[in-house]
Amino acid sequence: MKKPVRVAVTGAAGQIGYALLFRIASGEMLGKDQPVILQMLELPMEKAQAALKGVMMELEDCAFPLLAGMVGTDDPEVAFKDADYALLVGAMPRGPGMERKDLLLKNAEIFTVQGKALNKVASRDVKVLVVGNPANTNAYIAMKSAPELPAKNFTSMLRLDHNRALSQLANKAAVAVADIEKLVVWGNHSPTMYPDYRFATVNGESLKDRIGDAEWNADTFIPTVGKRGAAIIEARGLSSAASAANAAIDHMHDWALGTGGEWVTMGVPSDGSYGIPEGVIYGVPVICENGEYTVIKDLPIDDFSRAAMDKTLAELEEERSGVAHLL
Numbered sequence: 611m612k613k614p615v616r617v618a619v620t621g622a623a624g625q626i627g628y629a630l631l632f633r634i635a636s637g638e639m640l641g642k643d644q645p646v647i648l649q650m651l652e653l654p655m656e657k658a659q660a661a662l663k664g665v666m667m668e669l670e671d672c673a674f675p676l677l678a679g680m681v682g683t684d685d686p687e688v689a690f691k692d693a694d695y696a697l698l699v700g701a702m703p704r705g706p707g708m709e710r711k712d713l714l715l716k717n718a719e720i721f722t723v724q725g726k727a728l729n730k731v732a733s734r735d736v737k738v739l740v741v742g743n744p745a746n747t748n749a750y751i752a753m754k755s756a757p758e759l760p761a762k763n764f765t766s767m768l769r770l771d772h773n774r775a776l777s778q779l780a781n782k783a784a785v786a787v788a789d790i791e792k793l794v795v796w797g798n799h800s801p802t803m804y805p806d807y808r809f810a811t812v813n814g815e816s817l818k819d820r821i822g823d824a825e826w827n828a829d830t831f832i833p834t835v836g837k838r839g840a841a842i843i844e845a846r847g848l849s850s851a852a853s854a855a856n857a858a859i860d861h862m863h864d865w866a867l868g869t870g871g872e873w874v875t876m877g878v879p880s881d882g883s884y885g886i887p888e889g890v891i892y893g894v895p896v897i898c899e900n901g902e903y904t905v906i907k908d909l910p911i912d913d914f915s916r917a918a919m920d921k922t923l924a925e926l927e928e929e930r931s932g933v934a935h936l937l
């Protein structure tokens with residue numbers, strides 16, 4: 611049996627946490643031969659800590675063979691101690707009447723503290739996935755607050771958007787999700803993201819040619835993927851949690867264990883390619899191998915795509931300038 615790895619999860623008693631932790635402990639994220647120690651962070655409030663205790667009791671009751679230990683805490687430095695993986699799920703939700711700007715600043719405080727704690731106590735190779743919204747900017751803040759860790763270790767979650775887009779495309783083209791390759795979702799995890807299937811193939815054939823419906827792309831596909839989160843809230847009365855947890859599992863699984871040459875979307879600090887300023891955390895196509903991701907470079911960008919990519923970039927730059935004074 612391999613040596614256990616330490617997986618930190620914040621917001622562990624929340625909706626996504628509840629859909630996530632059991633799957634990590636069962637080996638779905640890092641493999642059925644990889645024991646894990648779960649290090650769970652929640653707010654210090656009595657209710658949050660009690661809920662976390664309940665989740666830990668249930669984890670215990672599953673008797674997962676791969677669960678080699680558990681820590682529940684309200685201290686980021688305890689949760690992130692020697693962490694090999696950190697899934698930053700907990701965030702301040704938007705309250706009634708709360709301005710977007712205030713939300714950004716509240717979360718900036720949280721992710722500054724957590725970035726500093728990661729910098730101080732996590733493994734130098736820690737792989738960080740930010741799920742809590744605004745995910746890209748929160749990841750940027752955590753990265754900037756952790757100068758002693760490699761910037762490339764900080765990523766944000768676009769995988770839910772990627773998976774949503776895959777299913778919409780599979781339905782439209784009447785093909786299997788598993789047969790679609792080379793899909794990209796560019797930009798911010800927000801309704802401005804740009805799902806782009808110009809390069810996508812189905813068994814080697816162009817998916818765009820197969821669909822052959824440019825109007826559907828602009829009028830139905832892109833808005834459906836962009837507004838899917840709101841549609842789920844409308845239908846369920848609660849935000850997407852199981853699908854978000856599933857996407858987090860996919861993201862970390864692929865980063866750690868590889869994609870076998872297939873493209874997936876990750877929010878990663880830009881290296882300047884595609885005209886995205888260096889350091890901005892932006893959704894791009896990557897392949898993963900040996901625990902590292904590599905951005906797919908030099909894809910042709912047409913005018914429609916450029917405009918869509920610039921729009922989502924403008925939103926990210928606005929978010930970044932809103933928190934610049936804190937960094």
Ligand code: NAI
Nearest residue numbers: 621623624625626652653700701741742743745767770854
């Ligand atoms: P939730 O409100 O059910 O759970 C959040 C948990 O985080 C709560 O238990 C809360 O006590 C905890 N928390 C808040 N601040 C914390 C902090 N500083 N340290 C530790 N724990 C903290 O929310 P849910 O549904 O689990 O969603 C979590 C986040 O994920 C939200 O920001 C949501 O917008 C985001 N999200 C992101 C998606 C993506 O694709 N990137 C998709 C779906 C949700």
